Amino acid sequence: MAFFDNLRATAMPSDTDPATPVPVRLEIFVQSRFSQLELSSVTAALEIANDVQPRFRFEWSFVSDTPGLISNRNILVRAEPAIDGELLKDCLIVLGGAGCVAEGWMRRVRAMQIQSRPVVLFSDAATEYAKQKKTGFYPATTHWRDIPILNEIGDFADMSTQLGEYTTGILTCAGRGFAIEAAFNLVAECLNPQERAEMASLLMLDRVRGFDREQPIHQEQGNTFLEGPLQKALQLMEETIEAPLQISELTQQIGVSPRQLERLFKIQLNSSPAKTYKMLRLKRARSLILETRMSLLDIAIACGFSGTSSMSKAFRQSFGVSPNQLRK
Structure with missing residues (x-):
């Protein structure tokens, strides 16, 4: 996927000392009532990716349009200020959550696009992005439960129901329960097959769905718990x-x-x-x-x-x- 080209170029050292890990810097954008599931999934995947190989290190920081201590009512995260167009990292990840508001991070998304740096929008962030763009941003997806809501406020009939979609430097993603697999897919592109297998084992994942898989829409689909x-x-x-x-x-x-x-x-x-x-x-x-x-x-x-x-x-x-x- 073209989305990973910049990450791979950063992560795969060429003329640097092979004994020195190359940093890959990620920025995780949080707002009030952020998704704890998505935050823990992303950071767990990054930590384990660092453990399974020595060639580079994923480094991440939290930023917000309301810097300081950000709460989701269960845990607190200390976030640095997000300064428009400045101090951009190699990749921007925007977490979903009940308090996700696009006005807080859209300028940063545009700045990343201008510099051809990848952006990941999880669940509610993907929904908010769709509301802002309205047209000309397809293919795009979000969690399936938000698609009927989008269609109540506008014409979003072309929204995809895949787990992830990539266009113009932005990966929109269903997030939520898929977040750990999404995070695995993001970093696994920089790992060799043996490292991927070790990472999957440490995360207790016996299989990892790709972004091109369809979401299990509604309670009844893909659910082995119901007759x-x-x-x-x-x-x-x-x-x-x-x-x-x-x-x-x-x-x-x-x-x-x-x-x-x-x-x-x-x-x-x-x-x-x-x-x-x-x-x-x-x-x-x-x-x-x-x-x-x-x-x-x-x-x-x-x-x-x-x-x-x-x-x-x-x-x-x-x-x-x-x-x-x-x-x-």
Whole structure:
């Protein structure tokens, strides 16, 4: 992949002393409520990459548009200030998270592009980048759960559902649970096969998916924990959030009786089909409330509610707050 050319050129010493490790400097951009999973995945992969070979060292630092101690409510990270266009490193990694805001790092992304230095955008950062660019940035991807939200606020029909996509110096990535494999893929390009195998073993990875693999979309796809009819039911529920089906219609399309489906949901999920369906719609509504400026009425309709009052009632019952309180 062309994305790795600069990293490989930096990491593979040519006229330097082979006994002296060549530094590869990475900048990890964090904002409030950053993804702890993505941060730990990236740093763990870099640490182990340093352990399995002596030729170069990955060095990383944390930066932010709000420097100092950055919290995700569980851990703190001390970040240096990100100065526009200055002190650029060999690679920029922007972590996702609930507080990810593109205005804080877009100028730095552009500066990296001008100097042909690679950029990695994980999950929410990839979503925020898509919102900013709107057109002309494909192919691009993000975590599959954000794609329906993007399509509610604009035309993002060309967003990919692959685990990663590369264009114009930027790698957009699904992130989250894929973060450790993504980080492995980033540094493994600079390692030989034996070192890759050792690194995978130390990370307890028996296989590593490439960026060109499709995401396991929805709860039902690629999930060996759920039985077949349950997978199909969840898929139909995800696909019909805007116009919910009756449970009788659902069972008819799946090919099981209502009683069988109730039993499966009770055994596997300790819930009922109706409650699960409703919760999927509420979670979609909550995402739209937090991540878009759509009106509450439009959100209610997009999530299969008859109006704002029915959505508000369901919200209070499930989350203990109203949609208006959540948006404040």
